[in-house]
Amino acid sequence: MSSSVVSQTLDPSKCKQLDQFIDQLPSKKGELIAVLHKAQEIFGYLPKEVQQHIAKRLEVPVAKVYGVVSFYSFFSMEPKGEHPISICMGTACYVRGAEKVLNEFKKELNLEVGETTPDGKFSLLSLRCVGACGLAPVVMVGEKVYGRVTPEMVKDILKEYQ
Amino acid sequence: MPNITLTIDGKRVEVPKGTTILEAAKKIGLFIPTLCHLDLHDIKMVNQTASCRICVVEIEGNRRLMPACATPVQEGMKVRTNSVRVLNARKTVMELILSDHPKDCLICSKSGECELQDLAEILGIREVRITGRSQSVYKKDYSPSIIRNMDKCIMCRRCETMCNDVQTVGALSGINRGFDAVVATAFEVPLEESVCTHCGQCVAVCPVGALAEKDNVWAVVEALADPDKVVVVQTAPAVRVALGEEFGYEPGTIVTGKMVAALRRLGFDYVFDTDFAADLTIMEEASEVLDRLQRYLSGDTTVPLPILTSCCPAWVNFIESQFPELLDIPSSAKSPQQMFGSIAKSYYAEKLGIPREKMVVISVMPCLAKKQEASREEFQVDGNPDVDLSISTRELAHLIKQANLDLRELQEEEFDYPLGMSTGAGVIFGTTGGVIEAATRTAYEWLTGRELETIDFEQLRGMDGIRVATVPIDDFELNIGIAHGLGNARALLEEIEAGNPRNLHAIEIMACPGGCIGGGGQPYHHGNIEILKKRAAAIYKEDRNKPIRKSHENPAIQELYETYLGKPMGEKAHALLHTTYSEKQKV
The missing domain is CATH 3.40.50.1780 (Rossmann fold)
Structure with missing residues (x-):
């Protein structure tokens, strides 16, 4: 791989874990998304090296893997913070003011979407519909769901994790 | 397969099951406009992404308009290809595409060859009513061969299909989504750092100016104008x-x-x-074939066989990045x-x-x-x-x-001597199977010491993606493999890796479907693959018309060896005419 791409080597034990998952698949065909999910669970994110490893193991072009990773907002090529904050920008949340909530998080954390705070504590993400439209606008911090969020609530939410 | 009867614009048509509406319409002389669709059956490329929606038609009883290119016919179907609703939708789709497409047609590299431009003309688009966000953010990607200008990409995905399905190179993929979607390399590295082989087949099928060659015309003009x-x-x-x-x-x-x-x-x-230079290549390559064969026949099991031709630079790029473990088998002869x-x-x-x-x-x-x-x-x-x-x-x-x-x-003129002197064997390098036929003509005569009775090796010709033939040379049977298109090359290489079960001795590989006649720098065929067959026929005609048809009989080549190079594969020939290969790690 060209020097611009390989910037680090993969943790062998995490690699082994991923390989075990791939090996137990009945077929390698059509499993790219499942493997990417697993890889993100193991590594926390999907750096280039992980994508290249997956491409090799599944015998698909790296460009295809990157195509899928860049298509789904769930997949991230940046390491996430300890507390990943996801703001739902699906239609229901959007019309009920999700953008204002997102802007408040941006302001409070001094982050753009996709970035992580220097201390590694928070990362900011936007996603499409978590399936809780009745609670719109919805924010997730890690696995915890907050409903009917207003910009005024942002500070208090963050305080829980300080 | 059972036939299906349907009516299109009031005309009855009977077609086999599985036929698309587009194909059925063509059968009765109705040419539904397409943009993303590209069907090059002969080289096993069918781009059927149905992503552009230009070919939509109305089907009675169906609420939605359907893309003709990807909708199979059904019994009793009633299709309208030119209703007001269809024409309106088609124009709107076109305007939507154009709303996000640069309008610098006058200075575009595909001007006059652009399928989008043609279609806008056919559909009579005179204004684009839709304005809004327009994507003009991609950096041009310059390589020594291909320039990618993704602002012009219409996401038809033809290049992706060609690169992945036909050539199996895997340099390109659709990335991102919505407005940001574009065809790109892995991690958006420059093409030069990717596994791209520079074959240019993506350029050959790109309907617009998103993919084009690096234009050297002006540099040539400047060289010609330099008196020194x-x-x-x-x-x-x-x-x-x-x-x-x-x-x-x-x-x-x-x-x-x-x-x-x-x-x-x-x-x-x-x-x-x-x-x-093709004749010269044969002198070196045929010598190499003979050398390896003679060592092999005398019991040397370490001889790298089969020998692979090395004329095609895209093919060399392919093996260097994708099959580095096989780098000892290609001929070391430089390309012509x-x-x-x-x-x-x-x-x-x-x-x-x-x-x-x-x-x-x-x-x-x-x-x-x-x-x-x-x-x-x-x-x-x-x-x-x-x-x-x-x-x-x-x-x-x-x-x-x-x-x-x-x-x-212009009146016809002759090439200059000596480097313009060539044989029929040199000409056939231009089509799939030609290089190996030229090499066989020479190797046969060198091995047997006899003149060939028939110069034409018909068994090596044709357009099948992979061809295998046996040429008897006295009591030795020379097994030859031929592949054109890198997907076919990959299949043949995997066969070699699996132990060469067909015992092939020599293989010719050309990266482009059809060989050089179908090269990425040729006049655009716009999906008409019959053109390639006509070019191939012309190549063989040119060969037949040549007074000399075997490379080793080219007097200018003989003179070159006598006065300058010495023997084929000799010290000077080796220094000037041979090269080495190395693994290229690409993304």
Whole structure:
């Protein structure tokens, strides 16, 4: 791989874990998304090296893997913070003011979407519909769901994790 | 398979099950406009993404309009291809595409060849009512061969299908989503750092100006205008059977003599022929084949077999990045383009009594990978390249037109001697199977010491993607493999890796479907693959018309060895005409 791409080597034990998952698949065909999910669970994110490893193991072009990773907002090529904050920008949340909530998080954390705070504590993400439209606008911090969020609530939410 | 009857625009048509509405309509003379769709059945490429929605039609009882290219026919179906609703939708779709497409058609590299431009004309689009966000954010990606201008991409995905399904290179994929969606390399690295082989087949199928060749026309004009330079040109075999298309000739017209006349009028000091270098390639490659075979037959089991041809630079790029473990089997002979450059700047420059720096070697190639090949460091002497500039068949046509010349008006002329002297064996390099046939003609006579009774090896010809044939040479059976298109090459290489079960001794590989006649630098075929067959027929016709048809009988080649090179594969020949390969790690 060209020097611009390989910037680090993969943790062998995490690699082994991923390989075990791939090996137990009945077929390698059509499993790219499942493997990417697993890889993100193991590594926390999907750096280039992980994508290249997956491409090799599944015998698909790296460009295809990157195509899928860049298509789904769930997949991230940046390491996430300890507390990943996801703001739902699906239609229901959007019309009920999700953008204002997102802007408040941006302001409070001094982050753009996709970035992580220097201390590694928070990362900011936007996603499409978590399936809780009745609670719109919805924010997730890690696995915890907050409903009917207003910009005024942002500070208090963050305080829980300080 | 059972047939299905349907009506399209009131006309009944019966077609086999599985036929698309588009194909069924074509059968009764209705040509539904398409944009993303591309069906090159003969080379197993079908781009059926149905992403553009230009071909929508109305089906009775169906609420939604359906894309004709991807909707199979059903019994009793009633289709309307030109109702007001259809025409309105088609225009709207077109306007939506155009709303996010640059309007610099006048200066676009695909101007006059653009399928989007043609379609806008056919649909009578005179204004684009839709305004809004327009994507104009992608950085142009420059490589020595191909330039990607993704602002012009309409996401038809043809390049992706070609790169992945036909060529199995896997350099390109659709990335991101919505407005940001674009076709790109992995991690959006420059094409040069990707596994791209520079074959240019993506350019050959791109309907718009998103993918184009690096245009060297002006650099050639400047070289020609420099009084201190001796400018030498070489023309590849496949150029002479395709250049005419750019001047209104029927595909398959041979314009060799007129092309030579045009090049002379353009001011090239010497008009030479890559076919000469093709003959030279055969001298080296056939010697290598014989050397390896003789060692093999005398019981040496370490001989790397099968021997693979090495004329095609995209193919060399492919094996260097994707099959590095097989790098000991290709012939070490340089490609004809590079052999020509090497001999022109040594032998011929010495003959003229000029230093190599004073000579400019221009090549006219059916190929885009040749541009990249010419830029490789192995093919330079103290920073001076053996081939200074490579232009495609299309670029030569532009150059001729810019000089106010018309091929039709020119009288035929002959190439200059000696590097313009060639045989029929050199010409057939231009089509799939040609290189190995040329090598076989020479190897046969060298091995047996007898003259061939039939020069034509019909069993090596044709358009099947992978062909295998056995040529008896006395009591030895030479097993030959041929692959064109990199997907077929991959299949054959995997067979070699699996132990070479068919015991192949020699394999010819060409990256482009059809060989060089279908190269990425040829006049656009716009989906009409019949054109390739006509070009191939013209190549064999040119071969038959040659007084000499075997490379080793070329008097200029004989003179070159006698007075300069010594023996094939000898010390000097090795230094000037052979190269090495190394693993290239690409993304």
